Amino acid sequence: MRMNHGAFGDRLGRSFHLNNPPVLHSQTRHGVRLAVTELRIDQSGYGMTSPMGNDDAYLVCLNLRKQSTHELWCDGRSVCSTAYEAGTSYVLDLRCDPIAYIGEPLHSLYFYMPRQAIVEAGEELGKTNIAGLAMLPGECFRDTIIGSIGQTLLPIFNKDAPANQSLADHLLQGLCAYMAATYSGSSIRPDIVRGALAPWQQRLVMQMMRERVFEGISIGELAEACGLSAGALARGFKRSTGMSPHQWLLSRRIDVALELMADPDTSLADIAFNAGFSDQSHFSRVFTQKMGVAPGAWRKSLANNKRVEAA
Structure with missing residues (x-):
């Protein structure tokens, strides 16, 4: 199996030392892959994840279980150390090589969205200057749309039926469009640090x-x-x-x-x-x-x- 096919399903499971996690797939109109993976860890003190793979894509995480410690590293730097509540979400940019510490039992959905899918969805909405999602690494927020889509998808993991695939297509593509409309950022970067690389x-x-x-x-x-x-x-x-x-x-x-x-x-x-x-x-x-x-x-x-x- 290729190691760089995308941070979903088995590939994402390996990062969390889990085998064969449930996954649902879809794709955009132009064939860009979308997916959502359900990850569950029932014991405490699990430790650090392995690298999630370098990919020009995002993971939109929906936390289904509260954690009192949420530690995240991007490009080798600690960027987040805080608690999060059940029902909150955060976004990981896979270009930044994120690694997380899992200290407590975890139950989350990870929506895989390539940046190209966000750009494509934005263009369909008439937004032509989208560069990707404009979110701070690990910043938790509560969004009822993301939460509702996640809860609707939960019952159909591991259930192979045409109607379920149609529902997954509808919800994953809809969530991609919603993220592009709500959380995308312009290709213009006014906040570049002085003296930093372009x-x-x-x-x-x-x-x-x-x-x-x-x-x-x-x-x-x-x-x-x-x-x-x-x-x-x-x-x-x-x-x-x-x-x-x-x-x-x-x-x-x-x-x-x-x-x-x-x-x-x-x-x-x-x-x-x-x-x-x-x-x-x-x-x-x-x-x-x-x-x-x-x-x-x-x-x-x-x-x-x-x-x-x-x-």
Whole structure:
């Protein structure tokens, strides 16, 4: 199975260490995929999610169960640490590599909406300058439309019937149009931080580093692609993301390592090598700095979670 087909269904389930979560699919008029996945975790202290995949898309989360602790990291930075109530929602931008901490039992619906679907829906509504959804990372809000659509979809998960598919199509496409009409933002960005990279430069640099995550890439190459000096590139990237290009690249290598650690038969030395680290010691040091726990303890936590699930 391809790992980058989209953050829904099995792919999203792997990020939360869940197997075969229920999922409903649809698509826009132009064939852009839409989906909603139901995720349920019944025990406390579950820990960190794995990377959700890098995708030019959003996850609109409907929280069906209260959590007193909601911690979210984007591009390796903590962006949200607060509680949320049942019935609230928040939006994750998958271009920012979100990772969350799950401290309590969870029950949520995750609506997968590619940015292109939002743009397409906006154009059908006569809005021609939409860039995507304009929401702060992890910002919780209460929206009765999102809540009502989620509650209507809940009973038809895992029920294969033509009428159910028609209902899923209607509601997922309708929600996409609603999000475009209500929460979309203009392509004009007046709030760009002074001295930061332009949005296209930041996207290009991140994409180039993702493509060279194992062997690495020089600041000079990144700067040349953006038409900047090496110093301007490094300063602008840190103003944009809060970290240096090298720190950001190390965070992506940790993302790869988190995926590999799901296999209990792969040694930490092999994981370090396959994730692009110079050796296991370097991997352990960076992992502990980012995740707050050593790789061995993280793997032990994963094993304990699986034993609890199987019990």
